Amino acid sequence: MDLAIRIGIVLAEIAAVLGVVLTHVAYLTYMERKILSDMQDRLGPMEVGPHGLLQPLADGLKLFFKEDIIPTGANKIIFSAAPILVLIPALIGFAVVPFGRDSLVIGEFEITPYITDINVGILYILAFSSLGAYGVLLGGWASNSKYSLLGGLRSAAQVISYELPLGLSLVGPILLSGSLSMVTMTEAQGGGFWHWYVITQPIAFVIYMICAIAETNRLPFDLPEAESELVAGFFTEYSGMRFSFFFLAEYANMILVSCIAVVAFLGGWQAPFSFMEFVPPIVWFLAKVYFLLFFYIWLRATVPRLRFDQLMAFGWKVMLPLSLVNVLLTSIVKYFLNQM
Amino acid sequence: MKNGMNLIKTVFFSEILKGLYLTFKHLLAQRVITEQYPREKRVLPDGYRGVIVHLRYDDNTEKCVGCALCEAACPSHCITVESAEREDIPQKRYAKRYILDVTKCVFCGFCVQACPVDALASSKEYEMATTDKRDLIMDKEAMLKLGDQYFPVRAKRPKHSQDRYDFFKTMKQTEFPTVKKGAA
Numbered sequence: 001m002d003l004a005i006r007i008g009i010v011l012a013e014i015a016a017v018l019g020v021v022l023t024h025v026a027y028l029t030y031m032e033r034k035i036l037s038d039m040q041d042r043l044g045p046m047e048v049g050p051h052g053l054l055q056p057l058a059d060g061l062k063l064f065f066k067e068d069i070i071p072t073g074a075n076k077i078i079f080s081a082a083p084i085l086v087l088i089p090a091l092i093g094f095a096v097v098p099f100g101r102d103s104l105v106i107g108e109f110e111i112t113p114y115i116t117d118i119n120v121g122i123l124y125i126l127a128f129s130s131l132g133a134y135g136v137l138l139g140g141w142a143s144n145s146k147y148s149l150l151g152g153l154r155s156a157a158q159v160i161s162y163e164l165p166l167g168l169s170l171v172g173p174i175l176l177s178g179s180l181s182m183v184t185m186t187e188a189q190g191g192g193f194w195h196w197y198v199i200t201q202p203i204a205f206v207i208y209m210i211c212a213i214a215e216t217n218r219l220p221f222d223l224p225e226a227e228s229e230l231v232a233g234f235f236t237e238y239s240g241m242r243f244s245f246f247f248l249a250e251y252a253n254m255i256l257v258s259c260i261a262v263v264a265f266l267g268g269w270q271a272p273f274s275f276m277e278f279v280p281p282i283v284w285f286l287a288k289v290y291f292l293l294f295f296y297i298w299l300r301a302t303v304p305r306l307r308f309d310q311l312m313a314f315g316w317k318v319m320l321p322l323s324l325v326n327v328l329l330t331s332i333v334k335y336f337l338n339q340m
Numbered sequence: 341m342k343n344g345m346n347l348i349k350t351v352f353f354s355e356i357l358k359g360l361y362l363t364f365k366h367l368l369a370q371r372v373i374t375e376q377y378p379r380e381k382r383v384l385p386d387g388y389r390g391v392i393v394h395l396r397y398d399d400n401t402e403k404c405v406g407c408a409l410c411e412a413a414c415p416s417h418c419i420t421v422e423s424a425e426r427e428d429i430p431q432k433r434y435a436k437r438y439i440l441d442v443t444k445c446v447f448c449g450f451c452v453q454a455c456p457v458d459a460l461a462s463s464k465e466y467e468m469a470t471t472d473k474r475d476l477i478m479d480k481e482a483m484l485k486l487g488d489q490y491f492p493v494r495a496k497r498p499k500h501s502q503d504r505y506d507f508f509k510t511m512k513q514t515e516f517p518t519v520k521k522g523a524a
Contacts, residue, residue: 035367039363039364039367040366041366041369041373042372042373042374043372043374043376298360298363298367299356299360301363302356302359302360302362302363303356
């Protein structure tokens with residue numbers, strides 16, 4: 001009985017987190033379109049609902065009822081499996097993100113502000129996010145189309161070259177907090193914004209942000225789906241629900257990398273000053289995530305796409321050495337601080 | 341020194357920051373260039389050349405005399421005029437059939453310039469979208485109707501013409517020579 005209730009609580013938490021994330025994904029598209037249009041002196045979606053507020057709903061319905069086409073010559077099994085292979089890793093990472101500070105205690109049961117706190121949280125997210133690249137690559141290959149294949153290959157190359165500095169940039173916060181758990185990492189940054197790792201690890205933060213954009217295939221690193229060169233890249237041949245899975249995965253990934261950045265560098269749910277702690281921790285967390293998402297969209301409106309050789313050169317010749325140097329310096333400083 | 345400055349600029353992404361500042365300015369400005377077309381319509385300039393329409397005089401008689409100069413002036417051959425003599429007034433002609441094929445029309449306004457009696461005008465009508473192409477082949481009635489809509493202020497019929505009608509009426513009674521009577 002006790003176990004059943006515990007399982008029920010966990011399932012309810014998973015459902016709540018998934019619901020919130022998917023709603024956010026839907027409205028992130030709206031936010032992106034509105035901010036982009038404002039920056040380009042346009043109005044953006046205005047037709048469905050007041051100021052186009054129901055547009056994501058209409059888009060979702062449209063995608064849901066569209067015909068599902070599998071091109072001839074496509075490998076049917078892999079073609080159907082690829083979108084799921086992309087979506088699941090994007091959503092599964094939210095399991096270890098701590099959204100707030102206080103647990104809700106009802107009787108002897110405790111509802112935590114995170115689904116689970118495993119002691120290798122960041123490693124778990126990194127492992128799953130690199131699994132998503134398989135979906136992209138397989139989807140591109142199984143479509144039997146040269147655009148898709150090129151998009152998939154580009155994506156594989158890009159993800160491999162940017163995953164290294166991404167992981168290495170997270171080593172800084174891991175060294176400083178002495179833990180791989182997201183919860184412990186957030187707690188280690190308490191007591192004012194000068195304890196946040198963005199202050200002590202500025203290079204790692206910049207590297208992380210750039211690599212995160214590259215990981216989520218966003219502009220200026222959206223080479224896998226460069227529409228002016230590859231139509232839509234790896235999901236050129238996809239339609240209907242399968243297309244929307246890729247779409248959902250891209251935006252869910254955006255939210256996920258923002259969440260990791262907030263936890264690892266911006267203090268998670270911690271308030272910037274101790275006198276501002278009357279604001280609920282979850283509000284701080286959401287505000288920071290929204291700011292990072294806004295920054296992604298802002299960057300998309302500003303920067304043009306890189307050339308492929310520039311992308312590779314930047315990844316291997318600048319980001320990787322910088323992140324290695326950062327890890328080295330951080331470990332040395334940490335060692336001498338521990339000696340004192 | 342210069343290289344050092346460039347290095348610092350590269351390290352701090354100064355070019356990208358400049359671009360970010362520019363886009364942020366546009367976000368704050370809230371300037372909108374596009375129009376919400378079916379809801380907001382732009383004010384058209386006076387010289388706008390829309391669909392060609394027929395005009396009337398203030399006594400509701402049509403201006404067109406059926407001279408077919410518009411047909412001659414039309415570069416895309418979209419006007420067809422079939423002229424006939426009026427039954428009531430001899431030597432007076434009118435357009436028995438007048439067809440404007442809007443699908444061919446290039447809205448150049450040459451017909452308006454060619455018309456000797458100012459019977460034609462360019463309206464500001466541009467929303468002619470239809471699912472039936474035959475709706476776009478306009479006859480005189482349709483053009484007059486559009487003309488009434490766009491040009492409610494009508495020109496006065498020239499005064500002397502009434503005298504001419506009376507003159508022709510008397511002449512018709514006294515065997516006017518041009519009344520065709522078995523002439524070839």
